[in-house]
Amino acid sequence: MAYAYLFKYIIIGDTGVGKSCLLLQFTDKRFQPVHDLTIGVEFGARMITIDGKQIKLQIWDTAGQEAFRSITRSYYRGAAGALLVYDITRRETFNHLTTWLEDARQHSNSNMVIMLIGNKSDLDARREVKKEEGEVFAREHGLVFMETSAKLATNVEDAFINTAKEIYEKIQEGVFDITNEANGIKIGPQHSPNNPSLPAGPQGSSQGGGCC
Amino acid sequence: MTFLEWRKFNFFDINSNVDKGNIKSALDDAQVRSMSSGNGQLVLGDSQGSIHLISRDFTVHTYKAYNIDVTHLIQSRHSSKLISIGNDEVGINPLIKVWDLSKPDRHDNPTCIRISRSVPQNRAVVVTCLAVCESSNLMAVGHQDGSIIVFRGEIGRDKGSKQKVLKDGNQPITGLAFRTQDKKTYLFVATLSNVQVYSIQAQDMKLYLTEKSFGGCTKRCSIMTESNDTQFVIAQDKAIYSLTIEGKGPCFVVDGTKEFLQCFRSHLVIVANDTASNIPHVRPGHVPGGHTVTVLDINNKFIVYSAMQAPVVGAVAEWGSLFLLSKDYNLHQLNEKDLQSKLSLLFKKNLYDIAIKIAKSNHYDKERLVDIFGQYGDHLYAKGDHYGAIKQYIKTIGRLEPSYVIRKFQDSQHIEKLTEYLAALHKAGSGLGQTTLLVEHTTLLLNCYTKLNHIDQLKHFLMTKDSEVDFDVNVAIKVCRQSSSEAALQLAEKHGKHAWYLKIQIEDHARYLEALQYIGKLPFSEAENSIKVYGKPLLDHIPHETCEFLKKLCTDYKPSNTPLPDLNHDTVERAQPDDFIHFFLDHSLVLVEFLEHIINYPSREKCSTQVYNTLIEHYLCLWSTTSDTTARETYVQKVMRLLSSDGIPYDKNQALLLCHSHKFSPGLLLIYKERKLYDLILSENISRKDYAGVLSCCRAYGSQNPILWQTAFHKLIKDPDVPGHYLSEVLHVIEKDKLVSPLFMLDALSTSSSVNVGLLRNYFLNVLGADSKATETEVSLAEKDTKDTEKLKSLVQQIQSKPVIFQGSRCSVCNETLELPSVHFLCQHSFHKHCFQSFSESDKECPACLPRNKDILDIIQSQEPNKTLNEDFHRELVKEGDPFGVVAKYLGLGIFNKLTLVTNGNPKRKIQSSQSPSTSKPQVKPLPSISKPANTNPFEEYDESKNPFGSSDNAYDESLNPFS
């Protein structure tokens, strides 16, 4: 399917916070009650529309377990947006946010849009992290914040779409170098090379490879 | 440590040595250098330049293809072309050969249809990999020095083939693969350090680098899969990574040094070194230096096969199986289990979710999927996960009998889950057909909502279904009403269940005004029906509004929500006021208002008798209950106007009764007069002590009805208050017309206290005088009669005992002088014989006496047969078993006619019979009913003792009563 842009996302956070569920809810509109550990990195894609433009979101759902950290790290690079997820019913997942953030900042490109997500908002009775705490953390670290429930699908769409909007705005502002694919943004195939407003696709991007 | 692996199953059966040593013997001493499969065969290339074709029955056909060795082989999937790379001479560039396996040469070997040299840069370089894309006619060869040659043109022909050399670094090429997507072809190139993706423009064969990832793979450790998401897969020690033309895809952590990758259907086959390092503890079946073969189901994310094996040199897929060639050149066949066995394996482990996943990805048909959902539900239920169970059961809707599920969740603690199920059942709704979704289910769901107090959901359920109602509205309302009357009300309104709406408004909420307004919106006939049902309570609570409504309904009703009255609507529907009258029973004032409105409404057809009667009744009612004199006067006028107007169809009798019961004299008198019931007028006046009225009535009508005077006399005489002159006028008339017998008069006088004898002296004198005269006449008459009787008696005596002398001189017929021959009768009548003969019918009777005798005889005779009939009747009645039949029969014969006649006291008959000379006979035998009434009644002689219901009561044995 033709798209104007392709944005690559990464979802990070401690194991069990609901990263895979968020992805599943966003791509399949389903909820998976059993915790199926992510072994490595899983993958999902969905089309959205922003500003009348078709945008393909390609999402890497990473394993939260420490043992996989070395593998998942290699995915930070090449992501334009990240969803940093914690579980509002488990304070330790909130406490680990700084580590995650450091890791992300270190391995990703500096312009990556990071959305902080407090998941499992449906389990309000078992809440251990107040919404305000999440808001404060987000403000201090320059993140966008949102509480979601993958189970009830509350705010799930918004989390992904708002991130995309942010990225889109950054593109419009010229913050992103969209010619560098390491930034996690690709221009869609339907943009012809002679479109002056956008840098040409295949031709322009051949800097790394030789052509004979 | 948490498990860092996908879930593991064994979905394969392994058959070892399927080739029965054929391959080993074909190879002889040579080593296998390359392996491929396709188009119904397996292909091996060996270290001595031979190619071995292995058919389905594992026979091997070997032919010499190169002088030195065969390093690469690709068998076309669906054509007979085989592409090989090998060496004929040392130090000379490797040769690409294309064989057509369908064209055997003289030695029955495949014909070589193309030979090309793979020379990237004018010197011999070792070929490291080969890739072919048949659909785009592309072929790529990778070399040790990092160069790639891409050939374009028909694979089977050297001529017309173009080639390009691509070199991007000096690292050996470890993997090559083509991929066509969106009509574009891409080439994936793997080296030890990275993977690059080139897009190939077919026309000028330009190659563009589109993707580059960091991290490559060793030789044979990359493969192009057939799935859409994960495309090019490379194996590293830690994990398997995948790439798409758009960049990095998912990765799966699989430990171990990988030997090579293969594809089998949508599975990925990984052959890794079975070193102790990646296995924490040595597993049984461990072969030192052996390989682990792991098959990953990438779509479902689990391991479908994993086993330790003797070292494996190659793996290919053909004939639906996976073939592994072990290092000792035995061929092992891995067969995937059929779906049913896989599922039963999963069921045994209670892994229903995975079973469902697999079944779905295998396009399992719905019916059998539902079976799994059901089993899963049962399993979760048994485990106590009721919430999870209901989720599964919901998926069975449409197949699994709802009652099965409902029964499981009937317990009150499960009500929430049950509700969810039922809601889903209703959502699936009309598609299910009537046998699945029952009224009971709706009832149950509604009850659940109410029990849970989920009024919002209840309302949602009831209100959002606009398109079609797939529940029984009546049931829904009924159930709702018990909990949320408000919801029931809305429901009733929405579905136009007027009866329910009104019932709830009135009976539950006592909102009479709303109810009335609601009725006002209904079309005529429904409004009429509704008000007929609820008129009474409405009138009791909001009499005025209801009355106004009824007025409209009976005159020019329009539903209140129709904007403008339709002027040329000439067939106005009107209700009959009669139907509503009974509502007003305690509301005379309103009723009067209502009826007056209707009666006076112009252009309305005449109202019925009942309306007028009622109006009169309630006028009278009001008249008698109000104390306000002017009001009373108006009511009098109203009633009188009605009573006296012509053409008003009120019922006179009814009116009379009403006037009577309300003691409404003006009305009474009016009607009496109209009906000429003067005596009633009289007694009315008397009872009201209106003496002038009495007298004027007597004067006016007394001449025709003398009885009036008599009555007046009787009444007045007992009334001590009567003024004397009234009484004397009455007495005068009575005396004059002899209206009262003196005895009565005397009696009246004796009881009266107001009348003195003086007043009646004259009267009595007159009467007594007349009486004594009459007595005298009577006495002389009696004497004469006695004499006559004596005379007759002696006459009879004479006739019987003495001769009779006939002295008659004249013929009683012609009155001429008698002549012989003559006929004489004892009655002293004589006749000429010829006169007698011509005149008489019988020679035994005197024609002169005949008429008189005949009359008498007739009377006697007419009673004679009846007499016998009576006797017969009695006889039969006693004898017959069917007394009723007998009575009926005799009724037909007229036996009782006479009875009525006599009891009626027909005076004529009496007189006749008393005058008759031979009276004795008919009187001796009076009619049966009189003399012997019991006999005429067939039922009276009934034997009471035979009556099972009668007095036999005491014969009943109480002790036998089983119920006592």
Ligand SMILES: Nc1nc2c(ncn2[C@@H]2O[C@H](COP(=O)(O)OP(=O)(O)OP(=O)(O)O)[C@@H](O)[C@H]2O)c(=O)[nH]1
């Ligand atoms: N109640 C509730 N449970 C949730 C929600 N999101 C996820 N879960 C549950 O949390 C558990 C973990 O969810 P996953 O999405 O598999 O967790 P993950 O973050 O992907 O974990 P790793 O793959 O190990 O990194 C599962 O049992 C989910 O059912 C939510 O919004 N609400």
Ligand SMILES: [Mg+2]
């Ligand atoms: Mg996960």
Ligand SMILES: [Zn+2]
């Ligand atoms: Zn005569």
Ligand SMILES: [Zn+2]
């Ligand atoms: Zn005679």
